[in-house]
Amino acid sequence: MTKLPKALISACIIASMAISFVGCGSTKIADSSSSIVSSTQTAPASVVPAKPLTLRFSWWGSDPRHKVTMEAIDLYKTIAPNVTIESEYMGADGYKDKLMTQLASGTAPDIIQVDAPWLSDLVKQFNAFADLDQFKSILDTSGFDEKFVKTHGAIDNKQYGLPTGTNVMCMLLNKDILAKANIKSDQVWDWDTIMSEGQKVNKIDSKSYFLDMDQNAVALLIVRPYIKQKTGKQLVNDDYTIGFDKTTLVDTLTYIKKLFDAKVIQPAAESFMYKTVYFQNPTWVNNQTAATIEWVSMIVARKEGFKASAEVSLFPIPKDAKDTALLVRPAQLLCINDKSAAKEETAKFMNFFLNNKDAQLILKDQRSVPPTEAGRKVLTDANLIDPLVSQAVNMSVEKAGTAENAISSNTQLDTIMIDAVEKVAYGKSTPEVAADDMIKQFQSKLNELKALTVK
Numbered sequence: 001m002t003k004l005p006k007a008l009i010s011a012c013i014i015a016s017m018a019i020s021f022v023g024c025g026s027t028k029i030a031d032s033s034s035s036i037v038s039s040t041q042t043a044p045a046s047v048v049p050a051k052p053l054t055l056r057f058s059w060w061g062s063d064p065r066h067k068v069t070m071e072a073i074d075l076y077k078t079i080a081p082n083v084t085i086e087s088e089y090m091g092a093d094g095y096k097d098k099l100m101t102q103l104a105s106g107t108a109p110d111i112i113q114v115d116a117p118w119l120s121d122l123v124k125q126f127n128a129f130a131d132l133d134q135f136k137s138i139l140d141t142s143g144f145d146e147k148f149v150k151t152h153g154a155i156d157n158k159q160y161g162l163p164t165g166t167n168v169m170c171m172l173l174n175k176d177i178l179a180k181a182n183i184k185s186d187q188v189w190d191w192d193t194i195m196s197e198g199q200k201v202n203k204i205d206s207k208s209y210f211l212d213m214d215q216n217a218v219a220l221l222i223v224r225p226y227i228k229q230k231t232g233k234q235l236v237n238d239d240y241t242i243g244f245d246k247t248t249l250v251d252t253l254t255y256i257k258k259l260f261d262a263k264v265i266q267p268a269a270e271s272f273m274y275k276t277v278y279f280q281n282p283t284w285v286n287n288q289t290a291a292t293i294e295w296v297s298m299i300v301a302r303k304e305g306f307k308a309s310a311e312v313s314l315f316p317i318p319k320d321a322k323d324t325a326l327l328v329r330p331a332q333l334l335c336i337n338d339k340s341a342a343k344e345e346t347a348k349f350m351n352f353f354l355n356n357k358d359a360q361l362i363l364k365d366q367r368s369v370p371p372t373e374a375g376r377k378v379l380t381d382a383n384l385i386d387p388l389v390s391q392a393v394n395m396s397v398e399k400a401g402t403a404e405n406a407i408s409s410n411t412q413l414d415t416i417m418i419d420a421v422e423k424v425a426y427g428k429s430t431p432e433v434a435a436d437d438m439i440k441q442f443q444s445k446l447n448e449l450k451a452l453t454v455k
Contacts, residue, residue: 050082055346056109058088059332060095062301065366072362076352083345093276096411103128110340111350114333116152117409119161124452129160129335135347140355143372151403152330161333162354165368167297168328168396169221171313172388174306177290180204189316191226191255198264201290209266211259212289214278215425218256218265219418221293224408225315225325226252228401232322235408240450242442243408246435253424253431260425268425296392297331297368303388312392314399324401331368369393410449416441 059069066089073085088109090098096118102108103126112129114122122128132139141149141162153161175185181200187193198210213222224235230251233243259265266283274281279302283289287306293315294302303310315326334353336346352359360375364384370376379385407413420438423429429437 050080052082052084053342053345054084054086055111055340055342055349056086056088057111057349058099058109059113060090060092061366062091062298064301068363068366072353072359075358075362076349079352080348083349085349091277100126106339108337108339110337110342110346112335112337113164114161114335116161116163116330116333117404117406118411119153119333119335120155120406121410123155123160128338130338130340130343131158131160132162132336132347133159135336135344138344138347139351143355143374145371148330148371153333155406161330161335162350163330163332163371164334164354165297165331165365165371166328166393167295167331167368168393168400169225169315169326170294170296170299170392170396171291171315172294172299172302173291173311173313174287174289174309175311176306176309177201177208177287181208181210181290183290185311187313189313190318191316192318194316195255195258195262195264198259198290199262202263205288207283208288208290209263209283210290211265212278212281212284212292213265213271214275215268215272215418215422216276216414217278217293218259218425219421220414222259223252223256223417223421225327225401226255228323228325229318229321234402234405236405236410236413236442236446238405238407240407240446240453242439242446246439249435249438250431253420253434256421257424257431268422272422272425295331295368296389296396299388299392300365300386310388312388312395314395317399324399326396326399326401327404328397328400329403330371365389407446407449410445412445412449413442416445 057073059065061069066087069089070087073087076083076085086109096115099108099112099114100122103122108128132141139162144162148166149159149162152163153159171189173185178185178187181204183197183200187197194210201208201210227235227244227248230248231244235243237243260268265271266281266289271278271281278284278292279298281289284292285305292302296312299310299312315324317324317326334350336343336350340346353363355372355374357374357378360370360378361382361384363370364379365386369385369389370379376385416438420429420434423434423437424431
């Protein structure tokens with residue numbers, strides 16, 4: 001199994017790494033501890049001022065993430081006054097579609113936030129990103145865990161992305177809702193206990209539910225790991241063959257149907273209205289839902305309405321699981337557009353964003369636990385990492401499952417799986433029929449994708 005070393009998250013015992021950064025054409029520098037200081041010296045008259053330069057930076061996220069990211073951009077302006085960073089941000093919904101359109105038309109930003117599962121497709125389809133190894137003299141990667149970076153940001157020995165943080169799957173719980181339903185807050189969760197205990201919430205209050213999930217979350221955070229835990233294999237094998245059989249898929253989709261039938265999850269007609277924004281579902285906003293399965297990078301924003309009663313738990317893992325299927329991966333990746341006219345200047349900004357001490361103090365844990373030793377120590381010393389975020393990462397890293405291969409996280413396959421979930425949850429198809437259809441579509445798409453690799 002591919003696991004992260006404990007050093008990745010043992011921030012409290014890691015010595016601080018000195019980070020040095022010189023802004024492009026600026027008379028302001030970073031000292032050996034990465035605290036930004038102003039030079040009192042005036043640049044010699046013979047020095048030609050750096051030409052004005054505009055870079056574009058795109059990302060998705062919540063309002064708190066947008067706020068701190070723009071604050072970090074403002075700080076960079078004090079280091080590189082000739083550089084203007086234009087912010088292009090939005091919610092997750094539609095971000096990838098917009099990015100693909102930009103890449104196809106040659107209008108993509110200079111620095112781009114990318115979800116790790118997208119990387120392989122975007123590289124193969126668009127040859128989109130620059131190999132970051134060419135910027136080694138600018139972009140310091142010494143503070144990153146090398147294996148983690150190579151596993152999740154490299155393809156064919158080319159480093160296309162660097163992680164913005166460490167992300168793990170976990171459960172976020174509302175202890176007040178659990179208490180009302182007489183569910184123990186220290187309950188060990190697996191799929192059986194989610195079913196048996198989860199029913200209690202709706203039985204106590206018909207307007208409340210145990211899990212807040214949309215169709216995407218059900219497919220990607222329940223169906224996909226559920227299958228992997230049963231088979232011990234990748235969803236799709238490296239040779240483009242399906243890694244599960246019909247019996248396993250029917251069993252998985254039957255479980256999904258039971259979750260909705262037992263009202264462990266709010267009926268699809270209501271919950272699926274909030275696709276990709278299920279944290280805006282009124283049952284969640286009004287504290288009428290007990291839990292969600294979520295990436296740790298999102299729990300700070302997700303628990304905003306019940307901070308005092310929030311708790312995290314390990315992702316559900318059956319005792320007989322052949323693979324824990326618990327993913328530990330980058331929260332996101334930062335990539336440089338290979339068509340950017342200012343790749344070196346973009347690399348300088350990326351170095352600042354990922355390594356600079358003051359930038360880390362601004363960004364905090366809005367992209368989860370920082371991916372560098374120095375970044376983790378900076379936030380730990382300043383008490384700026386949310387304790388629940390640290391707890392979730394710490395409890396999960398030792399249970400990490402096998403890293404997903406690129407083809408298993410193909411977004412076109414995800415769409416097919418989401419469609420199967422919708423059919424079952426809406427009652428439009430039985431698990432058996434939905435399984436047949438999903439396998440047929442998987443095979444067709446895999447044949448198509450395999451043919452592309454041969455070319």
